[in-house]
């Protein structure tokens with residue numbers, strides 16, 4: 060019988076208090092993490108200053124940590140500190156009993172049957188955005204897809220959260236969340252943040268962005284509360300947040316309500332926009348896969364708008380979205396946790412206080428679970444693959460803190476993708492290089508991605524070939 064190793068996992072030398080490693084992480088986090096696994100294996104120990112961390116690259120170890128030992132972990136304090144500037148103590152950053160209470164109260168509002176009630180609003184928002192991107196009197200247009208999907212998903216959140224249709228407000232909010240994401244990403248690599256009142260250009264931009272979002276959220280809540288109860292909307296997320304009660308009958312406090320709205324705004328729009336951005340580029344650069352998805356949509360919908368009930372009948376379309384989130388997980392890293400007590404992990408003793416890092420970008424490109432990992436092959440997701448460990452595909456996270464909005468996001472993206480394929484084909488622009496991903500808070504391209512939207516003729520059955528596998532252009536790990 061082999062004894063449990065008592066030593067730390069392997070890892071790189073960390074001279075100069077790990078400063079060279081920290082610089083490499085800052086420059087290219089995803090490339091750095093991929094290199095750690097390549098050189099040292101599935102569990103890698105690092106020492107940066109006084110901080111000890113383990114990087115976990117095997118799905119079984121990720122599950123052991125995030126599921127079996129969920130109660131022994133807290134979110135990384137620096138990440139929480141940075142995010143709480145915008146989110147207060149909302150669900151994304153709360154811990155312990157306050158988190159359990161909020162999750163218990165909010166979870167029913169995000170069950171599949173509840174979010175299906177938002178399908179019509181999502182379709183309306185998608186139609187407006189697509190009409191603006193490809194006006195009815197044009198047969199084609201060239202668009203930066205980031206702007207298209209940021210605006211669209213923000214509109215979806217405005218309609219589903221506040222029953223509000225204010226495109227100008229949605230655009231301002233989308234821009235503000237981008238500014239806050241960038242600020243958060245920069246601050247996270249430093250042990251403390253400079254005060255926000257400093258008269259520096261990036262601090263000014265951050266203050267302005269906070270004012271825009273806070274003003275919008277507080278304004279919407281105040282408008283709602285000013286309405287007589289019998290005239291208030293009953294079917295949006297804000298109505299749900301106002302109505303939820305804990306087991307003891309208490310509702311959300313005013314601060315909790317504000318914080319939850321801020322979280323939904325940021326967590327609920329940028330992630331879905333990022334997923335759609337990469338999906339649209341993959342569709343444009345893999346026309347055979349796009350043709351197969353389009354054929355499925357045409358055959359099933361026969362030209363009508365999609366509804367929540369159609370999701371199950373569009374398995375290939377869903378597979379293209381899942382494969383896009385495998386190659387380009389919107390939350391590509393930073394699911395970092397602190398162990399509050401020591402326990403055994405991956406056959407070794409994990410000391411209390413160790414940081415655990417999980418990087419879906421690396422795990423989802425591991426050839427052991429996803430053969431030809433760089434290839435765009437939606438077919439992987441058409442049947443259960445017994446070779447794939449349970450958490451090898453983890454764009455929504457793993458364990459009790461898994462994304463509460465995952466059914467909302469999958470529904471939204473399926474409806475948007477179906478409508479888009481019904482209306483137009485997506486084409487890359489000649490001479491434009493493949494976009495390079497870079498990790499901000501979500502995984503964004505370093506340069507804007509522009510695609511040509513070509514209007515389709517009247518609906519007719521297609522006889523497109525259904526390729527079983529299509530290769531992506533080479534993808535570098537990160538800029």
Ligand code: HEM
Pocket residue numbers: 150151152162322323326327328330331334388389390393394395453454455456457459460461462463464465467468
């Ligand atoms: C493609 C879209 C989305 C992706 C890829 C995504 C991804 C994630 C991930 C990976 C986490 C867990 C992070 C961790 O374990 O540290 C998370 C948490 C969360 N997400 Fe999402 N998300 C998406 C859409 C949404 C939407 C639409 C909403 C709300 C409307 C939402 C709200 C949240 C919230 C509130 C949490 C925190 C849950 C908790 O800590 O209990 N997300 N998301």
